Amino acid sequence: MKSGYVAIIGRTNAGKSTLINKFLGFKLNIVSHKVQTTRVNVLGVLTEGENQIVFIDTPGIHRAKNVLDKFMNKSFRSASEGADVVVYLIDGSKLFLDEEINNIKNIIEKFEKVIIAVSKIDLAQKDVLAKNLVSLNELSPLEIVPISSKSGENVNVLKQQIIKHLPEREFIFSSDEITDKPVKFFCAEIVREKVLNFTNQEIPHGTFCEVVSFKEEKNIVKISVDIICEKDSHKAIIIGKGGECLKRIGTSSRIEIEKMLEKKVMLNLFVKVEKDWRNKQNFISANVYN
Ligand SMILES: Nc1nc2c(ncn2[C@@H]2O[C@H](COP(=O)(O)OP(=O)(O)OP(=O)(O)O)[C@@H](O)[C@H]2O)c(=O)[nH]1
Ligand SMILES: [Mg+2]
Structure with missing residues (x-):
């Protein structure tokens, strides 16, 4: 039996909430094309056979301009600290910025189990995606998985990689629970x-x-x-x-x-x-x- 908390983190608009909805197979989290949609950590529980993944949807990482922003940035940190596996999601359709690569490097140093998922590959031009994947070469996460929540490409592969790194543990939630929020x-x-x-x-x-x-x-x-x-x-x-x-x-x-x-x-x-x-x-x- 495997079970664990999996924090999905990354910049605002990377597609974190969309990905969790895709994993769950129904819409739990709200999604929008605007930035800073998610404001609080929300658990989404996926129980399949002997495995239970407790996804933590987190507010996107962004520069804090007010007290609310600071709360939001704290949420993704606390989610990562409490997680068994951290999935850093980065939008693969735009050229990666050095600043973000440095951020990911820090996260990999700080947390034991980090997977990088490159999102929106359905939107990405081939040369942009290729360059992006090369710029991840210097990093050493557990895995790098390019995915699309829209087409579903590799979402299952990512799920299997997450399960591979989950600890052997009794289920955290009962198998009919889906979230922590009312x-x-x-x-x-x-x-x-x-x-x-x-x-x-x-x-x-x-x-x-x-x-x-x-x-x-x-x-x-x-x-x-x-x-x-x-x-x-x-x-x-x-x-x-x-x-x-x-x-x-x-x-x-x-x-x-x-x-x-x-x-x-x-x-x-x-x-x-x-x-x-x-x-x-x-x-x-x-x-x-x-
Ligand atoms: N084409 C395409 N669009 C996607 C994909 N995943 C997410 N999107 C779109 O990207 C936008 C942002 O998605 P969200 O899931 O709200 O992003 P988020 O990372 O949760 O954003 P915050 O909550 O602000 O941190 C939405 O318009 C989604 O429809 C994908 O795989 N392909
Ligand atoms: Mg969100």
């Missing part, structure tokens, strides 16, 4: 994903969503979610002309939450302003990381 967390995340999809510029990054009420009735679940943003002008954009934007966020969130809960949902959204919340330590500790 359903309310995922409801709020789905709404935040739609805000990311339907708004632009700095608005999505300054938005925080919270389920304030969750009432399960016989045939319907009634859910209220607060969308908290940083400025009155942002609130106006999220609501949109005649409430159009909020309506789109609401409809698309409701459809996805209904799919997740397998039940009809009535979703109420409220947009609120908490000025500069990303720099308020108390607000972040009390809300985002509780």
Whole structure:
């Protein structure tokens, strides 16, 4: 029997959450083409036969500009420290920067078991991918696996490599568990994903969503979610002309939450302003990381 924690780390937008969803075979984590989508560590448990992989989705590594960023960067470090295997995911479709190669070198020195996965190979031009793979030559991870979560190429190979390096251990979670987070967390995340999809510029990054009420009735679940943003002008954009934007966020969130809960949902959204919340330590500790 093998079981262990596997931290998936890497820069923002490398495709970490997409990869974990692909491993699990369903959408657990929210994903977007915008940077800094994932904000907290989320466990995704994959139990297959005698093996259990507990994936830790982490916020992408990025330069900290505010208190929230610092929290996010701490998350990937704590995930790596508690992990049996660390998978560093790097976007293979763009030429690797020396700075990132140095980062990976440090991670390989610091942690015992590091696998490098080169992502988005479906997008990568052949010469770019070839150059990228050459620039990894000087590193000595356990394995280097080029993958695509989109086409599925080598995702199984990566899974087998991860299992190879897992410790012999009883399962950490029971085999029917899939995550450490409550359903309310995922409801709020789905709404935040739609805000990311339907708004632009700095608005999505300054938005925080919270389920304030969750009432399960016989045939319907009634859910209220607060969308908290940083400025009155942002609130106006999220609501949109005649409430159009909020309506789109609401409809698309409701459809996805209904799919997740397998039940009809009535979703109420409220947009609120908490000025500069990303720099308020108390607000972040009390809300985002509780
Ligand atoms: N073509 C292609 N796109 C991908 C692949 N993997 C991820 N993407 C896209 O890359 C973008 C970022 O994906 P995420 O999974 O949100 O990236 P992340 O690393 O979790 O990002 P953060 O949470 O911000 O750290 C999304 O638009 C994905 O659809 C892939 O293998 N191929
Ligand atoms: Mg993510």
